[in-house]
Amino acid sequence: MSASSPSLLHRLKRTSLVTQIILGLIAGIALALFAPDVAKSTAFIGKVFVAALKAVAPILVFVLVMASIANHKHGQETHIRPILFLYLLGTFAAAVVAVVASTLFPSSLVLSTQDVAVTAPGGIGEVLQSLLLSVVDNPVSALMNANFIGILAWAIGMGVAIRHAGDTTREVLGDLSNGVTLIVRLVIRFAPLGIFGLVTSTLATSGFGALVGYAHLLAVLLGCMLFVALVMNPVIVFWKLRRNPYPLVLMCLRESGITAFFTRSSAANIPVNLELSKRLGLHEDTYSVSIPLGATINMAGAAITITVLTLAAVHTLGIAVDIPTAILLSVVAAICACGASGVAGGSLLLIPLACSLFGIPSEIAMQVVAVGFIIGVLQDSAETALNSSTDVLFTAAACLGEDEKAQRLA
Template sequence: MYKRYKEVSLILKIVIGIIVGAILGIAVPSWSFIDILGKLFVGALKAIAPLLVFFLIMSAISKYRPGAKNHFGTVIILYLSATLFSSMAAVAASYMFPIKLVLPGAMKIAESAPKDLGTVVTGLLTNAVSNPISALVEGNYLAILFWSLLIGSGLRMTSKATKHVVSELSEAISSVAQNVIQFAPFGIVGLLHESLSKTGIKGVMAYGQVLLLLVGTMAFVYLVVYPLMVWVMTRQNPYPLTFWTLKTSGIPAFFTRSGAVNIPINLKAAKDLGLNEESYAISIPLGGSANSGGAAITVSIMTLAAANTMGVQVSIFLALLLCFMSAIASTGVSGIAGGSLLLIPMAASLFGISNDIAMQVVGIGFIIGVVQDSVETAVNSASDLLFTATAEYADSRKEGNPVDIRAAIKAAGNGKRKAGVPDEVSQPVESERI
């Protein structure tokens, strides 16, 4: 039965959960026993999220190899810059359009939240060097990030077998998290019922404001910020490539909500553009974690919404720190649906926001995730293809062999390879290499 349940689209299940939760919250608000579903779901997320973040980042750092060739350095710079710029755009949008959420119990805890910069910075530095075992138990995401980076760096000097074990542990924990997220529809029923019974329809309507801000920021980043980056690198009109990648990769990713599922689509599109296979065979799969601008936007906006709700004064210093932390953490985000939401508690800890409050924000994220996660995945996946192509075109320009991007796109649309690309580059990429 569970196998057949998993085969049903998660989007459909979440939509059903939202409908059922809304009906029960309005019709029978006194049935408080329904709230236990939300508490169980949030509790499971709180348990698995620290392990997931720790092993994902540690595994990613351990597999890093310097000296990569074939446009790889340019791709990495574009990926990391795009993620950082996305986070900065999200912070700017949150300053321009501040949003408050209705979180049960938030105001009681808000009184103990640090208000001055000195207290926050002192707590930040102290928490970062906490015992890593205690950090995993207590959900101290700053310490988890700090120690996972250090341990991952140390693992770079170990054998391939050791790195393989760490990678498999990371995959196993991701699988457990995926199974937990499969029960999101039931958790949403409980969370939505509790929200409606305690805050009414007005409180839930605030979720729509957050969703609008998230989608609007992602659209701005992909249609304005990313094209500007492409123009700086190639000195050509960026919009033909921007719209082509959005159509070719973004639309399928929107409906699948899985960057992993979209990797073969991006590989085929990169081959159609006549790109170097030795470059895109690595950069496209890597983009699933290293290029996470959409995730950085989600983490930043949801975290600042929580800070506004708690009455925490966000200084410029903390805002910049949030940008860097969101960008770094997002590069290790899981490829599972809703994976970016699990990074919110770590970012929220910057402002002294408790794990309990942060997990309520994560719950809101799952409620709006039907649209938010689809748009986020579309931005992430389409930009993998966009920046892979941009890196190669930029390097070709530096070498004095500029590529006509419009002609390359036209050839790709007609099923023709770019002139001068050898046949072996156009062969399908083997699954082992993926």
């Protein structure tokens, strides 16, 4: 082979990750169509990939946030506060959009309510208690169970404490952060192979037949996410930058959202967002903290999922929802979304918290969670794409907005 014709492996390495993922997707569909028996045996590949994501995500958030805070020098300029405001505003706005869409286009579910009593709606005390218990969770338990709120609390506390340690300690922590990031990048490089296994085995086993009965619910979910990504988020960015937001919005969706759509993990997509933030010329001391933080608390997609599925259960059970209750649900959904796990399917497990607001017992709430897993093939991918792309979008909007403000005042 001549030097002018590179090997297949070399050409594959030079191909972008998104292109490799699309090729894996096409190959998976083809194998499922033409050799379904062989395709079923590829399920193990997908399981290994998902297990790897679940393994690296908690330690990644813990180490990156801790190292970023510990190595932040006193007096450095950052824009964390406006970014946090945008994160919370975006998550709450997404929940409001979901409430409006669910009211205009109510969904019904097939739920078994036999021998199950639906009590009167309660308050948000249980939700707040659960979040508080998550914050004070044992750090080892938080890492083992992917309790990202507990992980975040310990990472912030350790980072602040280590800021007062010696330079050597902080340098070691920085090297550890780089090492964990490298491992995550390695796992992500296997995304095309993992997606090939997931898509092939899923199509060969059940296809998309399971989604037919929930097409309306899925349409409401995806419609809300598209509206937030293409209308609500641009409005927020325009309010911050006072210029056409769509070049930045579309870049974030293309560079971050597509990758997150297929990996289905906000935490595992952190290196992609860090690289994009670097190419956008943002403040490293800002985005090195805001991007890992956003993977934990900036969950617009999760707020939509929690709200839409909860209101679908409410509509199915015939529970009346007034405007104050709907607003309260938006707040609860935003709070619950902040506790959503950074790996695939994390928001579904928080639906019972929102259902408890309406007195829906856990027996019924877990049936709603099961419905979420049925439509999770598309729902979770779209949710993660919205969450992760919004992390870098709001970070860029805050940084660019504060820079322009400083220039005007100068």
